[in-house]
Amino acid sequence: MAAEIRDIEVVVFDVLGTLVDxxxxxxxxxxxxxxxxxxxxxxxxxxxxxxxxxxxxxxxxxxxxxxxxxxxxxxxxxxxxxxxxxxxxxxxxxxxxxxxxRLLPWADSVAGLERLARRFPVLGLSNASRTALLHLNAHAGLRWHQALSGETVRAYKPAPEIYRLAVDTAGCPPERVLMVAAHAWDLRGARASGMRTAYVHRPVGDPPTGSDVFDGHFGGLDELVTALDR
The missing domain is CATH 1.10.150 (DNA polymerase; domain 1)
Incomplete structure (x- = not known):
């Protein structure tokens, strides 16, 4: 179920599983x-x-x-x-x-990030360490304006302090920050912190259940980018 998502100022991406395999x-x-x-x-x-x-x-x-x-x-x-x-x-x-x-990106990850980064500030938000993220970004060719690690707050998602880190870095109200992930458990944590949420399907993800209420469900990054471009 694709959806049009409005009033977003910053887009935040989970990395492991969502952007790379x-x-x-x-x-x-x-x-x-x-x-x-x-x-x-x-x-x-x-x-x-x-x-x-x-x-x-x-x-x-x-x-x-x-x-x-x-x-x-x-x-x-x-x-x-x-x-x-x-x-x-x-x-x-x-x-x-x-x-x-050395993880490889999904086929639509690099181009999708490139398109979004022309219009929105784009953040990565990951459980991977700062050093791992540095090397992973270079290896996979991921483009964003900043990559945030749970190492900064010494916690792992879905701990709320990690989502607060993203919102604080974004510098705008949480309802104007969109969290994108292939893992429903991750999106539940973001939603509990007041962020908007978008599920993107990946073969290795954690799909939503019938009780999950996210702002959009997308088959891939192309669908998400198109929805945000409207």
């Missing part, structure tokens, strides 16, 4: 590190990585662990994958751990 990039890095693994084994290793990241971010949110950057948690996940796969070469493990710096 995070699972695909991690899967490729695991396959490179363990070339003898079949598809099922790679999928199991990827699931192990993702479970670790999710669990540690939740522990941080609950106060059970001090804040650690995404790169620290990814390094832990890579070590778990390496141990499971019997991989002992430190250089190979280190390259796998840095996979988050």
């Amino acid at each position: 995070e699972p695909g990039g991690l899967r490729a890095a695991i396959r490179d590190a363990v070339p003898t693994a079949d598809d099922a084994a790679v999928d199991e290793l990827l699931a192990r990585w993702q479970r670790h990241v999710e669990r540690e971010q939740q522990r941080i949110a609950q106060g059970d662990r001090a804040y650690a950057t995404s790169e620290t948690i990814d390094a832990e996940a890579a070590r778990l994958v390496a141990d499971r796969a019997g991989l002992g070469d430190p250089a190979t493990v280190a390259r796998m751990a840095a996979a988050g710096r």
